[in-house]
Amino acid sequence: MRVAFIGASHWHLPLYLEPALALPGLTLAGMADPDAARAEALGARYGCAFDRDFRALCRREKPDFVFALGRHADMPEQAEFLIAEGIPFALEKPCGVNLEKVAGIAALAAARGA
Template sequence: MKVALLEASHWHVPLYLDALEAPGIQVVAVSDAEQVKGQAIAARFRSTLYSSAYELLEREDVDFAFVFGRHSEMPTLAEAVIERKIPFALEKPCGVNMSQVTAAAQTDRGSQSLLRRTVDLPDERVARRTGRCGGLHTVGL
């Protein structure tokens, strides 16, 4: 699976990196408008670094995107991956207010895309619901 990391300077990104080294996952592109952590992360995965998430989305053919970034920019980033029908995980809180989050969810439902919340298990509630423990897994929003 070819994966992109959008806005890699977000403080939650390091929590995902070890799991992204799993067999079958290839981080092919990283964006980092802040230009703080992206270069090191791109080097770790031998992937292409972009200073713009939108340029990354225009140039790369990815199977899945992890969307991070500033809360105020997340609705626009979510819309960009939804428009391209790229399955994705959107870091919480997905916006700065409930209307932004609701709009992203409604856009996603209309596109038949795969809006998912990715969790690092074990989380008791999720583990009970999915029967899975450890690693990165998706559960419905």
């Protein structure tokens, strides 16, 4: 399974990444972070693809699963993209800054059968 992490400079990254890397058959597909230097450093450290644009990384690397971390204000946009692309994901909580944003994610997921 090819797994990517977006919003990878989030302090929770090790809580997800370290157990994931211990799973047999898991390949780290890439790291994305708006901070280009951080994305590059993580890519170099783990020997995987990297990009500052999570959309570009996902479209290029085609992960089977994404851990979406980062700022809560950015999570609805991340979720909307991943749902539209049909990429299964785990979204850090809270996944939005208000009920309207979170309800929008739920409605989109329901409409797509996700």
